[in-house]
């Protein structure tokens with residue numbers, strides 16, 4: 001492709017916004033053209049508005065872009081949104097109404113009946129909801145697509161191959177979530193150091209609800225939730241990046257330990273077939289060492305787009321248990337949204 005799509009980023013100065021900018025540098029199909037954030041940042045050059053907190057330099061091409069309000073018009077073909085939920089709701093709707101595809105990280109629209117909650121490896125067929133959404137809201141070119149909560153995406157990537165082969169009837173999950181999941185400055189250092197905080201507002205409800213929608217079936221223009229029981233408990237732990245989930249599952253059909261391991265480790269899907277730019281060759285990496293996965297060692301697997309699963313074992317209460325880990329601001333946020341955009345482009349929903 002000779003001409004790249006011009007991309008706007010809403011919430012460009014935040015933890016996820018900076019990841020978008022980092023991941024989009026040298027992207028073959030997309031280039032950052034417009035940036036938006038709060039009135040604290042508006043009117044300033046990005047280099048002045050943003051304290052860059054990722055390793056490496058702020059990309060040269062964004063430094064002089066002047067930060068604008070998160071409202072249309074922006075000089076771009078579509079927008080990525082990483083706005084706080086309470087701001088995202090109206091802002092994203094106004095962009096969709098103004099004709100912009102909105103590829104969002106925020107939770108505001110995830111559970112809307114006509115908004116795809118998308119993991120391209122898991123439920124790519126859900127993008128057909130866009131047609132119903134456009135009709136219902138009178139959107140012409142615009143629409144809203146969301147990626148899931150940063151823990152839900154790790155859990156559901158792990159459940160999807162088991163659900164497809166054997167069915168999953170119950171899932172009990174305990175998360176250990178990184179500090180960067182709370183944005184910047186996030187959790188106060190005196191709360192984080194030497195500590196585990198057993199509460200993350202709204203997180204358990206999001207994981208429980210989003211899992212059922214993500215693994216649900218599309219029929220008659222709507223999603224039928226997966227028939228599965230999900231129970232989640234979430235903890236904030238003193239880790240910079242990388243969410244870990246201890247998962248126990250009950251399957252509908254019997255499967256051996258080898259079969260479970262094979263279902264997870266051999267999993268590939270449409271993004272790998274289409275060779276989408278951000279799709280990891282292996283969405284799930286299974287590790288057999290007794291003490292993996294670990295955030296520091298495994299969060300960057302597949303450029304942060306693979307999840308890593310280890311400790312697969314039979315469980316005394318449910319059928320199997322394992323530990324899954326993924327990078328919360330890459331696979332759980334900016335990378336997930338970019339992969340969604342690549343799929344939407346491949347499927348003709350994003351056009352020049």
Ligand code: NAP
Pocket residue numbers: 010011012013014015016017036037038039040041042070082083084085087088105106107148149150180181182183184185328329332333
């Ligand atoms: P963050 O670091 O706090 O960044 C928030 C961004 O939104 C900043 O660019 C900020 O701009 C902007 N903003 C704040 N209030 C605004 C307002 N009233 N109007 C316009 N812009 C405003 O948060 P984050 O971690 O990047 O999270 C962003 C979104 O992604 C949230 O909805 C979050 O739930 C979701 N998410 C986060 C993660 C993660 O791992 N962090 C993962 C998945 C999803 P200023 O700098 O100008 O204040």
